[in-house]
Amino acid sequence: NAGVTQTPKFRILKIGQSMTLQCTQDMNHNYMYWYRQDPGMGLKLIYYSVGAGITDKGEVPNGYNVSRSTTEDFPLRLELAAPSQTSVYFCASRPGLGSSYEQYFGPGTRLTVT
Amino acid sequence: AQSVTQLDSHVSVSEGTPVLLRCNYSSSYSPSLFWYVQHPNKGLQLLLKYTSAATLVKGINGFEAEFKKSETSFHLTKPSAHMSDAAEYFCVVSTTSGTYKYIFGTGTRLKVLA
Numbered sequence: 001n002a003g004v005t006q007t008p009k010f011r012i013l014k015i016g017q018s019m020t021l022q023c024t025q026d027m028n029h030n031y032m033y034w035y036r037q038d039p040g041m042g043l044k045l046i047y048y049s050v051g052a053g054i055t056d057k058g059e060v061p062n063g064y065n066v067s068r069s070t071t072e073d074f075p076l077r078l079e080l081a082a083p084s085q086t087s088v089y090f091c092a093s094r095p096g097l098g099s100s101y102e103q104y105f106g107p108g109t110r111l112t113v114t
Numbered sequence: 115a116q117s118v119t120q121l122d123s124h125v126s127v128s129e130g131t132p133v134l135l136r137c138n139y140s141s142s143y144s145p146s147l148f149w150y151v152q153h154p155n156k157g158l159q160l161l162l163k164y165t166s167a168a169t170l171v172k173g174i175n176g177f178e179a180e181f182k183k184s185e186t187s188f189h190l191t192k193p194s195a196h197m198s199d200a201a202e203y204f205c206v207v208s209t210t211s212g213t214y215k216y217i218f219g220t221g222t223r224l225k226v227l228a
Binding site: 004031033040041042043044045048050058090092094098100101102103105106107108110 | 123146148150155156157158159160163165166204208214215216218219220221
């Protein structure tokens with residue numbers, strides 16, 4: 001049971017390039033989330049999904065896209081990377097139903113856009 | 115709407131002395147509350163959670179937190195700090211809408227002095 005895995009661990013992008021951050025969980029969780037963490041700040045929600053085929057925007061969705069074709073995978077796409085997207089990105093998952101469930105986090109992807 | 119405020123951005127303690135990390139919340143409903151720890155360059159790990167059962171919650175590594183509705187607080191404590199406790203700590207409240215999103219505090223960085 002690997003939990004939540006993210007790839008890559010680190011990436012440097014040039015302005016205007018695109019990339020996909022991968023996230024996979026093997027716990028059969030319905031809910032999945034993408035966050036970004038900027039220095040000195042808490043986590044900000046980018047997108048989330050309540051199940052395969054269902055996604056919705058969080059607080060800071062601009063410049064990102066997601067898809068959820070399977071329960072296990074929830075990739076995050078960056079189109080036309082900008083320096084403002086330099087951040088650490090975390091994927092998380094949790095079982096469905098009930099606000100008492102905690103989230104399980106991946107190890108993060110550190111992205112630098114120059 | 116829910117919100118969470120971590121009252122200290124940095125806390126320094128000497129090894130072997132007590133730890134107190136403060137968190138206040140705002141919620142129209144009975145909230146679910148969580149404390150997570152993030153060690154440098156790592157993902158977030160759950161320390162403990164409150165879900166309307168016992169108001170004193172025990173977590174991993176000797177941490178505990180007390181839910182005080184009258185004070186809208188959920189402070190994290192540990193009787194004796196260890197060097198390995200040096201990390202960033204996040205207080206989190208779960209929303210009670212059907213989407214089950216989470217609101218993160220801005221974090222408290224704990225420094226443990228030898």
